[in-house]
Amino acid sequence: MARITWYYGRTGRGQVGEIAAHSIPSVRGLKRAADAIGDKAASNLDVRALRRTGDSHITVTQGDLDYYVNLVDPEGGAIGIELGWSQVHKDSGHVYGSDGLAVLRDAATSVRRKGVIL
Numbered sequence: 001m002a003r004i005t006w007y008y009g010r011t012g013r014g015q016v017g018e019i020a021a022h023s024i025p026s027v028r029g030l031k032r033a034a035d036a037i038g039d040k041a042a043s044n045l046d047v048r049a050l051r052r053t054g055d056s057h058i059t060v061t062q063g064d065l066d067y068y069v070n071l072v073d074p075e076g077g078a079i080g081i082e083l084g085w086s087q088v089h090k091d092s093g094h095v096y097g098s099d100g101l102a103v104l105r106d107a108a109t110s111v112r113r114k115g116v117i118l
Contacts, residue, residue: 021065033111034060034067041069041107045081048101056081058103071104 020026038060045058056073071078082104086097 018065030067031062034069036111036114037069037104037107040110041071041103044101044103044107045071048103050098050101069104069107 038058042058045056046052049056055075056071056078059070059072061068061070071082073081080098080100082100082102084098084100086095088095
């Protein structure tokens with residue numbers, strides 16, 4: 001097997017990975033995938049919500065290299081909406097709670113299965 005000696009830093013400005021990540025086809029593909037996931041997640045949130053006040057919503061934001069699809073809840077309940085919650089009654093030991101809606105997970109899985117993601 002050939003040995004390659006790399007004389008430059010593995011990551012950082014001007015490296016192959018950084019250049020490829022910022023190429024127009026890569027950026028367009030990431031945006032297309034993030035928008036598709038965001039649309040599906042918003043649809044999931046509307047359909048699955050047990051109590052819809054309209055305050056929770058889906059956003060798509062661009063980072064340095066990636067796009068992020070976020071579930072936003074102004075009251076701080078986004079994690080409970082996505083993953084669910086449970087609580088144990090201190091006297092009876094009875095566990096009660098709610099399963100999460102998994103709007104982001106299911107949206108990403110659905111879009112990936114359809115082949116939208118690169």
